Structure formats: structure tokens, C-alpha cells
Amino acid sequence: MNMHVAVHARAHQLDPQTQIFAADVLDGLSQPQKSLSPKYFYDDAGSELFVEITKLPEYYPTRTELGILRDRAGEIAALIPPNAAIVEFGAGATTKIRILLAAHKVAAYVPVDISGDFITAQAEGLRRDFPDLAVYPVAADFTEPFELPGALRELPKVGFFPGSTLGNFEPQEAAHFLASARGILGQGAQLIIGVDLEKDERLLVPAYDDSAGVTAKFNLNVLERINRELGGDLEVPSFRHRAIYNRDQHRIEMHLVSLREQNVRILGEDIAFRAGETIHTENSYKYSLPRFRALAQESGWTLKRSWTDADGLFSVHALEAQE
Template identity: 65%
Template sequence: MNVHTPALAKAHRFDEPTSVFARDVIHDLSRAPKRLSPKYFYDATGSELFEQITVLPEYYPTRTELSILRNRSRAISSIVPDGAALVEFGAGSTTKVRLLLGECRLGAYVPVDISGEFLNAQAQALRADYPGLAIHPVTADFTAAFELPEAVRDMPKVGFFPGSTLGNFEPGEACKFLKSARTILGKGARMVIGVDLEKDERTLYDAYNDTAGVTARFNLNVLHRINRELGGDFDVGAFIHRAVYNRDRHRIEMHLISKKALTAEVLGQKFSFRPGESIHTENSYKYSIDRFALLARVSGWSLLQSWTDEAGLFSVHALEASD
């Protein structure tokens, strides 16, 4: 890591989240091979692009999970105690949570996301449709410890983590996140979580290499974000999106591949790229029901129930914190 990064960040008058972004970018691009964390996809532009991805014909996870939440909403909502605070980790569009709001008698809804602008816009829209529901958005990195609002401290807690975001974590990191969520939610907590399942490689490949190129723009946006927020000078057009399935590790890998030899500068630190060199931006692990149940168990949760679609593409699980 560039030892001058803290001073450079201070000179640029960065706020704390941007300073953390700067630190992580410098650190991860200094590694071999180079990496960037997928959590930095989700600025306002990235969040909007991801919402576009969710409705692409090739991208099965969102519509499949929605069908499970819609068809099983009564059974899923039965694990949510009356008066509970529903805490959504990595809240994006409110489409999924609305399917539970119609079935649950919540005391509060707490959406948590790193993209504050997008988060607050979604919370405001939800308030208009549910004026009697207390909504307390929290702008935070949900992968790290954060404080829940004082207003929900004494309510029973239920975590909500839809989508296939758990698959973006390395298995050890997924375990760490589930342990952290258990601590944040507290004793007796429950959780509803979406998990993508193993399936044929063609379906997986197509889902992350859509013909409209939206996923490519989503991936490349992280370089645009570095340029916008950190004064970087990446030639974004010199990189291409690539997503491949790693069969041995049960995961899709997303990369940004340099088309030529080039140098990019971020906060005074220069990074050289060879032709064909990759920045590894995301993994998306796929689980079997049994492997996820084991992960949950070693992370301090017991599996209450699981639901899948008829084709077995996706799964939703109800968990309870172990004593």
C-alpha cells in the first residue's frame, strides 16, 4: 500500500467513506493479481445499472427469487414476529421487501446500504406507500459492524438478505458476515436469506454475459467511479468485461481485462498493466442446499426451512440464531 495515501486523501478533503474507498483501491490494485472489491460497484450509477441487470432475460436470479418470495410469502412471513424490526442488509430496490410487507406486521423497517443516495431515495418512495411503517435507513457497509437505530433496540430482529449477494463473499468471508449479522441482530434473531444454486454452466455464463452489455457497463463503472471520486485517470475504453465459470470452486468470476499495455494513476500511485492482465472484480459462489446449511451452522445459525423454485435455480432460507 502507498504510505502516502492517508495524506493524499486528507489533502483532497475526502469524507470518511471516500477515504476508505481510496485506501482499499490503492491496496487492492497493488496486489498480485490485482483486485477490486465488488462492494464498490454500488454508487448511484452502479446501483441503477444493477437494477437494469435484474430485468434482463438472461439474468434468472431476481425473477426466480421473486417468484419464490411471492409464492411462499405467507410461509416466509410466518417466521417474522409481530412488531419485529426487519433489517435488510444491502438494500436495493424495494420490490422484494414489499412482498413481505404485505404479509407481516412489522414494528420497523431498517434498510442498510453503502450507497446512501440510492438508499434514501428508495426509503422515501416506500414511506409514501406505507405511511404507517417506521423506516430507518442506515448508510453503512453492511459487511462490517454497524449500529442499529435506537428506535429498534428493544424490538425482535429479523434480517433480510435477498439476492445472491452472499455468493460474492469467499466462503470464509461469508461465514464472517453471517456471524456479524447474528451479533448485530442479537439474541433470538431470525434471518431470511437468498442463495443461488449450482446449475448448468451455460445458464450461468449467459446470466453474466448478457447480449445487451449491461453487465459489462456495470463492471466497467467501478473504473469510472475511481476516476470520478478519486481523480484517477483510467482509460476505461482500454478494458473489457469478462465473466467465466470456475467449475472447481463453484463460482462465476468477473474480471476487467486490459486490452493493451497501459499505466493508470490514482492519488499519486501508478499502476502498470500488461496486455491481457486482469483486475478481478467479483466472485459469485453457487451453493447446494447441503453446503449452505453447513455454512449457516458453522456461522451460528440453524436452518429452519428452505424453499426453491420448481427448476431448482434459486433458494430462499429461513434461519434462526443458535444459542
Template identity: 65%
Template sequence: MNVHVAPWPNGHHPDDPRFVFARDVITGLTQQPKQLPPKYFYDETGSHLFEEITRLPEYYPTRTELKILRDRGADIASIIPPGAALVEFGAGATTKVRLLLERCRFAAYVPVDISGAFLNGQANGLRADFPDLAVHAVVADFTTPFLLPDAVKDMPKVGFFPGSTIGNFDPAEAAAFLQGARDILGEGATMIVGVDLEKAEPVLHAAYNDSAGVTAKFNENVLARVNRELGGDFDLSAFAHQAVYNRERHRIEMHLVSLKAQTAHLCDKSFSFSAGESIHTESSYKYSTERFQRLARESGWMPQAIWTDRDKMFSVHALTTKRD
């Protein structure tokens, strides 16, 4: 959809991140049902809130994936080529990558993230803790093509995409992401992907509706950003967090539900909500190991190994572009 955004306070350029943000918000809120892209959760506040989520007792994915990476560190190290550059898509707090950096000898680490200030802080922390490692932070949207730094051009590449962030894409977008990652990393690359597994609904429900309300704050941060950065007038107290499992589509859906009939404004546009109408803000798809391997194959990657925890809550997949 081609959206006209006006009036814009300081003039605009189509590449201006604020213009792109406003255009995406207007596009999403003009659709039926209304939706917003999940990447806009992540400014510095959103990145900190996500870190809080990862420490919640109900949120099993982070501690389970960390345990797999810790327990299977030697197996993972055995498939890493010497002198490789590790490229992490959506680096966040860089907690998981530290386990890989401690066990495998990488020549360089390229954390990629859309949340620039948070990313640069994390990169500085890693430089201090791993003084022999070259760290090249790249602020980019990984759903669009971007260039790797020249310094890693000739190194073998290993992609790292933990956190089941791949589950935030619908299957067609996930395939497009994996194909794009293959283009960025190049022939001969390896990719390590964390993927959340299908499981009992009450476990999923608790993980995305935590009792401390942190996930609710994280969800609301997208509208808070629209108000803060774009001058919107969304009444945050008039929207409620809701996370439900859509069994048919194998996904948790996060919504912001309007608590009353209301109208909000952004730029010169009005958005009307009926009571109970929702904005779909994020999906978290859950996979079986077979369904994910099929998706990987269809996207140009060969499954190389899978590691899971004893209770089959989470999976870590190694993929390669090499064909035997």
C-alpha cells in the same frame, strides 16, 4: 497491508469515505492478481445499472427469487414474530422486501445500504406506500459493525439478505458476515437469505454476459468511479468485461481485462497492466443447499426452512439463532 495515500487534494482523514475508497483501490491494484472490492460498484449510477440487470431476460436470479417469495409468502409469514423489525442488508431497489411487507406485519423496516442517495430515495418511496410502517434508513457498510436505530432496539429482529449478495463473499467472508449479522440482530433473531444454486454453466455464463452489455457497464462503473471521485485516469475503452465460471471454486468471476499494455494513475501511484492482465472485480459463489446450511451452522445460525423453485435455480433459507 498498510497503504500510504498521498498527495490528497483537500487533506484527508482516515474515516473520510473518499480516503477509504482510494486506500482500498490502491491496496487491491497493488496485489497480484489485481482486484477491487465489489462494494465499490454501487454509487447511484451503479445502483441503477444493477436494477437494469435484474430486468434482463438472461438474469434468472431476481425473477426466480421473487417467485419463491411470492409463492411461499404464507410460509414465510408463519415464522415472523409479531411486532418485529425487518433489517435488510443491501436493500437496493427494495422490490423484494415489498412482498414481505405486504404479507407480514412488521412494526419497522430498517434498510441498510452503502449507496446512500439511492437508499434514501427508496426509503421515501416506502414511507409513501406503507404509511403505517416506521422506516429507518441506515447508510452503512454491512461488512463492518454498525448500530441499529434505538427505535427498534426492543423489537424482535428479522434479517433479510436477498439477491444472493452473500455469494459476493468468499466462504470465510460469508461466515464472518453471518456471525456479524447475528451480533447485530441479537439472540432470538431470524434471518432470511437468498442464495443462488449451482447449475449448468451456459445458464450462468449467459446471466453474467448479457447481450445488451449492461453487466459490462456495471463492471466498468467501478473504474469510472475511480476516475470521477478520486481523479484517476483509467482509460475505460482499454478494458473489457469478462465473466467466467470457476468450477473448482463454485463461483462466477467478473474481471476487467486490459486490452493492451498500459499504465494508469491514481493519487501519486502508477499501475501498469500487461495486455490481457485482469482486475478481478467480483465473485458470485453458487451453493448447494447442503453447503449453505453447513456454512450457516458454522456461523452460529440454525437452518429452519428452505424454499426453492421447481427447477432448483435459486434458494431462500430461513435461519434462526434459537436452539430447540
């Protein structure tokens, strides 16, 4: 992180979490290719918008993964040890975890997400519906090391990372996350993970640029968040959502395009945009089964089982930590 940027953020007397957000924003927008981390999509408003996205007809990943989880729940549950704790990285709505909880009784569930208020509300609903389940929400950046609740120390641990979120990481970042998750979960841990597969871009692009414009609102909300939390003066209508498929990199890219030449101000810093200049906000990498298997192995995991839908759109994998 740029030291000048970090000091500048602290000078505005922001709380520590907002200081990190501010420093990342100012640093990202000062680069030749302006960028913002996709983890900042998920404030309360962004989390709610993403739930809407998952219900859209164009957005195949959620319904396809749900189909795999429902169809294979028994097989997946058979791999979970008795009296286990499930740790969900980047937990959002509880639809997917409920499938596993209904198929196999576990001792504890730990939803981990940067949006603390959202996961706390979701946790309350789980406690009502699964009264014997111990639920321990953890507000943390799941891409960095964090402490698990002490009550889980002696329990076997199973990570849960659905939703193809792994694709938001650069390949080296994906390897870092998988290795970090292995360290957090500990020896003998398992990881159940969803991974989106390579496919025709005629199906891919609409999933990230839907006709109702919900994904556009989701992308633009990060600008609204900068205005709300950092006192920015970005004119949101002066930016447009764009999704493209980068075939060479096997990824969908999301950008925010400046519709005109403009200058904005964030925490006293002036940032200039050219007409047509973009902020790169997200990548969504798509994997082949062999490429994902190699990534997992290089990151300290052994592939135990894989499941896909009949059309080969999406995959779910069960991994085991290497000794």
C-alpha cells in the same frame, strides 16, 4: 490495509468514506492479481445499472427469487414475529421487501446500504405506500458491524438478505458476515436469505455477460467511479468485461481485462497494466443445499425452513440465531 496507501489517501484531503475507497483501490491495484471489492460497484450509477440487470432475460436470480417469495410469502411471513423490525442488509430496490411487507405487518424497516442517497430515495417511496411503517435508512458498509437505530432496541429483529449477495463473499467472508449479522440483530433473531444454487455453466455465464452489455457497463462503472471520485485517468474503453465459471471453486468470476499495455495514475500513484492483465472485481459463489446448511450452522445459525423453485435454480432460507 497498507499503511502507506492509507496515509497517501488521507494526504489528498478526501472525506473519510472516500479515504477508505481510495486506500482499498490503491491497495487492490498494487497486488500481483489486481482486484477491486464488488461493494464499490454500488454508487448511485452502479445501483441503477444493477436494477437494469435484474430485469434482463439472462439474469435468472432475481425473477426466480421473486417467484419463490411470492409463492411462499404466507409461509415466510408466518415465521416473522409480531411487531418485528426487518433489517435489510445491502438494501437496493424495494421490490422484494414489499412482498414481505404486504404479507405481514411489521413495526419497522431498516434498509442498510453503502449508497446512502439511493436507499434514502427508496425509503421515501416505502413511507408513501406503507404509512404505518417506521423506516430508518442506515448508510453503512453492511459487511462490517454497525449500530441499529435506538428505536428498535426492544423489537424482535429479522434480517433480510435477498439477491444471492452472499455468493459475492469468499467462503470465510461469508461465514464472517453471517456471524456479524447474528451479532447485530441480537439474541433470538431470524434471518431470511437468498442463495443461488449450483447449475450448468451454460445458464450461469450469460447471466453475468448479457447480450445487451448491461453487466459490462456495471463492471466498467467501477473504473468510472475511480475517475470521478479519485481523480483517476483510466481510459475505460481500454478495458473489457469478462465473466468465466471457475468450476473447481463453484463460482462465477468477473474481471476487467486491459486491452493493451498501459499506465494509469490515481491520486498521484502510477499503476502499470500489461496487455491482457485483469482486475478481478467479483466472485459469485454457487452453493448446494448441504454446503449452505453447513455454512449457516458453523456461523451461529440454525436452519428452520428452505424453499426452492421447481427447477432448483435458487433457494430462500429462514435461519434462527443459535442460543
